[in-house]
Amino acid sequence: MPIYNKLVRDRIPEIIEQDGNKTVTRILSEDEYLLEIKHKMHEELTEYEEAAEDADQLEELADLLELVHAAAAVLGATPAELEELRAEKAAQRGGFSDRIYLVEVHDE
Structure with a gap:
C-alpha cells in the first residue's frame, strides 16, 4: 500500500476509487494547505x-x-486580481519577453 502524503487535485481520490482502490484523505488547514x-x-x-x-x-x-491560482486564493486574490497585479508590474518594470540577461552593473 503506497503512502503519498501530498497535495493532489480535487478529483484524484475519485479517479483512484473508480479504479477499484480505496483512498485515505484529510482536509488540510489553511496553513498546511499553503505549505503543501x-x-x-x-x-x-x-x-x-x-x-x-x-x-x-x-x-x-x-x-x-493552477497552483499559483490556488495560492492566490488562499491569500485572498482572484486570478483576475493576480493578472491585474502582474500587468501593473509589467507596465512599471517590464516583462521578460526581451530576453535581457543582466551580466553586471558598474558603480559610478
Missing part, C-alpha cells in the same frame, strides 16, 4: 524542467498556473 501548495510548486517546477517535449512543458506550466 509550495511543496507541490517545487514538484511541478522540477517536472517542467525535466520535460523534454513542448506539449509536456506546457502541461507542467498549466499545473504550475
Whole structure:
C-alpha cells in the first residue's frame, strides 16, 4: 500500500476509487494547505524542467498556473486580481519577453 502524503487535485481520490482502490484523505488547514501548495510548486517546477517535449512543458506550466491560482486564493486574490497585479508590474518594470540577461552593473 503506497503512502503519498501530498497535495493532489480535487478529483484524484475519485479517479483512484473508480479504479477499484480505496483512498485515505484529510482536509488540510489553511496553513498546511499553503505549505503543501509550495511543496507541490517545487514538484511541478522540477517536472517542467525535466520535460523534454513542448506539449509536456506546457502541461507542467498549466499545473504550475493552477497552483499559483490556488495560492492566490488562499491569500485572498482572484486570478483576475493576480493578472491585474502582474500587468501593473509589467507596465512599471517590464516583462521578460526581451530576453535581457543582466551580466553586471558598474558603480559610478
